[in-house]
Amino acid sequence: MTDPAASFSLPDDTDTVRAALVEWYEADHRSFPWRETTDPYRILVSEVMSQQTQLGRVEAAYREFLDEWPTVEDLAAADRSEVVGFWTDHRLGYNNRATYLHTAAGQVVEDHDGEFPTTPDGLQDLHGVGPYTANAVASFAFDNGNAVVDTNVKRVLYRAFDVPDDDAAFEAAANELLPAGESRVWNNAVMELGGVACGKTPRCDEAGCPWRAWCRAYETGDFTAPDVPTQPSFDGSRRQMRGRVVRALRQHGALELDALGHRVRVDYTPEGTHGREWLTDLLSDLESDGLVSVDDDVARLSR
Known part of the structure; x- marks a missing residue:
């Protein structure tokens, strides 16, 4: 029998992934x-x-x-x-x-x-x-449970970490992410993420999703999921460009702005419509969200 854990790969820095989600949840969440x-x-x-x-x-x-x-x-x-x-x-x-x-x-x-x-x-x-x-x-x-896996949690895991649409794989991934002895805050947090930021129509930037730096869907612009069989409408151009910035910096490390711009858009030219001013504005959003830092015309991931 195939091990469900072999069908997906979570980020190496899982402690940082966990901390980012809990910090996001505890800073602000819906009150019920x-x-x-x-x-x-x-x-x-x-x-x-x-x-x-x-x-x-x-x-x-x-x-x-x-x-x-x-x-x-x-x-x-x-x-x-x-x-x-x-x-x-x-x-x-x-x-x-x-x-x-x-x-x-x-x-x-x-x-x-x-x-x-x-x-x-x-x-x-x-x-x-x-x-x-x-x-x-x-x-x-x-505070004595395993990971809770509902439709919202499946959608988050599928999009963020490319967990396949398989109940055993979802359960394995959710429990691998669960911090030991913290099921109350963790399950509330991941369900909140699915309900507020990662709904059928995603609100990654508007909700300040804490997993954008690791999220496959945010990188690629493909937000399909088990309960979202077709690509939902979204502000594709800007969100997709933000995802490309994150992906480029993860793959290549710190980059000078023009080198980054060419990796984000094939039509990038420093003085063009999609040039240095456009890229700086995009990076400013990402800086505000704590994802990217820019210093001396060099951009790098903050995490």
Whole structure:
């Protein structure tokens, strides 16, 4: 059987890759109520609600659900028909998710004295809790999970590191990147990257993606992915040129501006439309993003 890890190659400087993502996430990220708690009950509720449901609708329903049943004991004691009715009224998808959540609450109370299991394997013993949800709860509640791999994470790994469209390869790559003992912050960060910067239509520069210096898609301008089968529209000229700058500096090291310009555009001429002024403007953006530094008309990667 082929080793899934043999089908991709992560950057050699993985510690720098990890640090860049965590720093980006901790500097600024979307605020959701389930990110402000480590209560496994509240996190389980959010995970079950979020399955194929828009986060905007989930956030309002989540708050109302917890107003009605604030603890796992409250939910276990509730009438199941009321829980299902809540689910239906808030258009949260398949009603069996409500019944699974109600049954799982009963298991926690009756079989575990109100204490949630703390490992992915233990959490999977709860009714309706599959591997993904168990791992998410273990990560976000107990900082004790493996890498979470959802559609957003697959898209990021496929684009950034050329991980093939294979579940085993995605899982292997995600777990190789995961810093030991930091599943809570890491899984939140990589999912945020997929949701904010690396969506179906990428926002690499606008969102300040921290992985642009390593990203294959950013270099090539090809942002296809397993859930994006055709090339999405994007500001191809400028983004592609920025990617070419990063690629040229990675391949050749520090370069004088004119030498760099010829590697970025075949029609580069210092005094032309796409010349020194155009290149300096492009480099200024990259300097602002902390990717490139320019000194004495020589450009080099900052990382």
